[in-house]
Amino acid sequence: MEFTPDKLETTLIEPTTEDGPIEDRKYTLTHSDETGMLFLDIGNEYNYSAIDQDLRDELLGRWIIPDNEQPILVVYAFVGNENFEDSARRYKIFKSHMEMALAAIIYGDSVLFDNNPELINSPVFVKFDSSIPHFNNYENYGSVKDYNN
Numbered sequence: 001m002e003f004t005p006d007k008l009e010t011t012l013i014e015p016t017t018e019d020g021p022i023e024d025r026k027y028t029l030t031h032s033d034e035t036g037m038l039f040l041d042i043g044n045e046y047n048y049s050a051i052d053q054d055l056r057d058e059l060l061g062r063w064i065i066p067d068n069e070q071p072i073l074v075v076y077a078f079v080g081n082e083n084f085e086d087s088a089r090r091y092k093i094f095k096s097h098m099e100m101a102l103a104a105i106i107y108g109d110s111v112l113f114d115n116n117p118e119l120i121n122s123p124v125f126v127k128f129d130s131s132i133p134h135f136n137n138y139e140n141y142g143s144v145k146d147y148n149n
Helices: 084-108 110-115 117-121
Strands: 008-012 026-031 038-043 059-064 072-080 123-130 137-143
Touching: 008 084, 026 084, 038 084, 059 084, 072 084, 084 110, 084 123, 084 137, 110 117
Parallel strands: 008 038, 072 123
Antiparallel strands: 026 038, 026 059, 059 072, 123 137
């Protein structure tokens, strides 16, 4: 699935600006099944009010800056705590849409990357959250530059 920029609506939540801060910058990515629109909220907190608590198909992301090291973008996907088959289905769906979703986050925050070009080489990790060990893991998704088209 390809990312389409005109299907993305980005909202900055004060006090976060296009320029920063980087540390603890948080992303909430949701979507509409009906319209195909993606909604990206960027702030210093996640936008929990945008999350459909029944579906739990959002992505949450944040920047982590280890001591004197390169910043890391970590994105969280709730795979589920249901039975194995349900979690396997959710995991497969998240995986099939992940590159498009990461492209949406990077595109939606493009001014940050324009003003902080050192972030382009930052690694991107996805944490799939599940109580089922098979689906509870971190996966390396390359670096920001892989999604900065």
